[in-house]
Amino acid sequence: MAKVQVLNVAVLDNPSPFGNPFQFEVTFECMEDLPEDLEWKIIYVGSAESEEYDQTLDSVLVGPVPAGRHMFVFQADAPNTGLIPESDAVGVTVVLITCTYRGQEFIRIGYYVNNEYTDTELRENPPLKPDYGQLQRNILASNPRVTRFHINWEGCAEKMEDSENVDPAPNTMLPPSCTPGKAPPLGLVPDNSMDCL
């Protein structure tokens, strides 16, 4: 059983201009004193097409973690716009918060993020080159996707050839070309997650 349970993640400063830093207030509970720090990461998915465009916005160590309920705010700078494919700048993407212990990821919290122009005219006729100054980032805070992984809390993960961890067969990717203003269809569940319906 996981020693750390994430109780809540509150998305602060949302919605906000694209350039604002991300702020997540994380509340978690720890069953027993952890001898090592937790490592939290915010990963911004630049493009649904490929992981190539994933940006780790920041990673922090959180510790020491004694048994109990804890809170912290994880703030990370906005993504580097230069690394985002221009075609994917506007629309729906994902931001991930992951936590690892002893190098093993045990929780992954995903949020849909909708980037859109606040200006109606821009919305109707988006410029070819995205104008990040005008973009507003809206994190769908009410709908986190939480995936928990079973890890070895006692010891370090045995070394394994990670290269074998090849991406699953390329999914038929649905470009995030949803019409602006409309939230993406979220009623679907990833097939490899065990959901509670």
Added chain:
Amino acid sequence: MAPVLREEDERNENIPKLLCQMDNHLACVNCVRWSNNGLYLASGGDDKLVMVWKRAAFIGPSTVFGSSSKLANVEQWRCVMILRNHTGDVMDVAWSPHDVWLASCSVDNTIVIWNARKFPEIVMTLKGHTGLVKGLTWDPVGKYIASQADDRSLKVWRTMDWQLETNITKPFSECGGTTHVLRLSWSPDGQYLVSAHAMNNSGPTAQIIERDGWKTNMDFVGHRKAVTVVKFNPKIFKKKQKNGSTPKPSCPYCCCAVGSKDRSLSVWLTSLKRPLVVIHDLFDKSIMDITWTLNGLGLLVCSMDGTVAFLDFSQDELGDPLNEEEKNAIHQNIYGKSLAITMESQLSSTIIENPEMLKYQQERQGNQNPDGAQGIGPENQTPKLTNVLNGESLEDIRKNLLKKQVETRTADGRRRITPLCIAQLDTGDFSPALFNSVPILPGSSASTQLTPQISSDSSTANSLGLRPSHDPTTTSPNKTAEDNKDSGTAAVNSIGMKSNLLLTSASKIEPMKALDSRFTERSKATPGVTSVPLTIGITPLDRVKDSSSVKEPKGKDETSSDSEDKTMVKSMAKRKGEMEGAEVVEKRKKGRPRKDAKMMPFPQTPVSLEKEPSRLTTPIAVLKLPTPSIQKSFSTQVSTDGVTYLEVENEVSMVFGSRLSQLKWSREGREWDALLPSRIIIAAGSSDVVAVACEDRTLSVFTACGRRLIPSIILPVPMSALHCSGHFVMALTASAMLSVWDVQKQTALVKNESLNPILSGTDATVSQSFLTQQGVAVVSLSNGKTYCFNSSLETWNLIADKQDSLVQCTDFRNCMSAQDALGSMGPLALTQGRNLSAGRLASRLSSTPHHLQQGMTLAFLEKQLSSALILLSASEYRHWLLIYARFLVNEGYELRLRELCRDLLGPVHKSSSSSWEPTVLGLRKRDLLTEVLPVIGQNLRFQRLFTEYQDQLELLRLK
């Protein structure tokens, strides 16, 4: 239970229905059981784990983060213990009477008995079944535990020594096929054990096994398919007295519910030949578990189809339930006073029979309370989850959290945030004191009723089928059944829909979008991730109401409100199976390196004999001890204190052609010296005497002031070792002869006694020898054995053996008080010191069967006691006596305890014929008894014994 019982409450949105959802099991949960005190919940599942849950005193409701939003956990149940030992699915768990033990059985063919007071300690693993063990039941008296397995046998085990009492196979020999569970049950009066799935004339039955002789003459017949669950009503009933009719004395009887694979339920009274009621087709699938409410009138049944039915009986139907006193009286009548496991804490109902005992118990309570361990009454129950916010509200904290939180940079330049602790946990406290405390009940009335009302069971599965209407006049069981059936089907439908959704979601829903997949894949970048991406737990249910654009089948939302975590676990398991092992629930954590069953029962601690750089250790011919070589000069420290030195200088001066040797004694500036005509080989001293052995085989003895006490003693052979202690002198010669003299009384305690008995047959040598303050010679050999010579018996006695398995497997730590833990000082400790700690270590590592360990500890403690006695070591005798007494009290050895007390007390009336010695090693025996009695008083079970001796001591004191 309120929403189950009353429709009105069910509709009331303010009454929470789902109280808590626990999602920590990684696979299908097979069994959940409340502890008898209602404080704990044990669950066992296909993930091979048993989890023990405890209600956490908590700030307020919370959700499982990321799960379906609206469902807050009204109650917080926290997993306080994970019990890992089974190597296969855990099928059934059962709390023993008084919650002393928790038993779990598994498809690994074993039953594990856990010490419920010291989780995760394993008391015993019961091995013997050759098939999957699928049901467990404790004898209500606590003397036995019964198990039923796929190997067509039902086994009854004794709790006294955890050995097999009986193995019943005959009624099961015809049994073919398998059932998912075989939950057997013991009647509340302890007289009958009723099995699940048995066969009689090729018809499925529930076999009745009589306690008396384990006879199998009766059975419950009628089910068309195998019986899966039998559950006795916790109450014993007696016939309802009708108004006006003459009261006829009638026998009390028991009530038993039988559930079967044929989807029907029958309820039997042991006073009737026919079933009280049979409900056919109650479910769509096999019955999985049954439980009665504590008042004995409600019955909850759950089925593989994912529904739970509630049946409500009236007293007219079942009879008048006996109250606890009447039930106890029945037990008392049948089993006498010897309720096998009665411990102080459970004897709350035991009447304290004498004021002395009461006073003593109250004092103990009083002593305990200042420790804060035992709160009395709810007002003392301060929530353990103490807020550490110093009066600030959570909101204030949150506003400034970013500014306030401490952020540092690590050496390699990474950000490190120190999280703000907002609350401390209250997990893991399994102290007996807490175990006895009152459950912390929340304000909500609905939930207050749940814990006490459901008896020690719940269901394995699935959603609660709520009884649609509450009709107080419903007395006919058939009608009740009808009602339930309806509700059952209703629930089935919803469940069916749910599982359809689950099963088809993978195939029907259009291919996952790239984004969605990102939520669940583990980042490749993370180093060291080894397991297959395994998704456990919850991805959130979409919040229909929160986001308007979500397309969501409506049915989901409706059913989710009454789904339990187990549903989820179960359906997860279903899906797991279909996903072709892509998500093998792989437990990489193989359990803590806790008590390892594979350990040898008698771990051989490496015997590292502390070999003194002794002059004696060189191997020599048998019975020829080495003699020290003559040195020009040497000095020794007199052992008893650190300031006295003996210095020897051989051949210091020549007088008239003969060489003189000098012995110099010094203590804090005072000194004296003596001249001897021969070279000194060994010198030894004590606070009273100094002895020197010379080359010419003479032994000279001086007082501490240097006055010669006796003329030189002529020894037959050279001296090998010499010791002084008090006014005793011990000489060990090269021919392995031992002598001990009392130089004050000028007597020989030991006269030329050969070491032959202890040395012959071994190639061991003398590694160490010393003399106790009381003049007992102790000789340690290089093989780890230590002997002393008892001058009154004129025998060599073994007092310590470092390879003795008894020593290494004993466990009496819990019999040691704080000051005992520091250890005793004395000759026994000196010879055993290292040894004992090794033993304690070993006992921690080995999983010696409890009864064996108990026996070994008993033997060991008795050996210690007699060794201390023979070494004339009074303080150690007292030390071990108290430990021994505590052990006897804890383990319930009444006879020995009685013998001990009798010996300590002696005859109350003086008689000349009595050979009783009033003292032992200078300690007054009755004083010892005064010390032992409070130990006895700790266990209410021995209150008679306590009173008896307390009174006699009092009587003697007044004389």
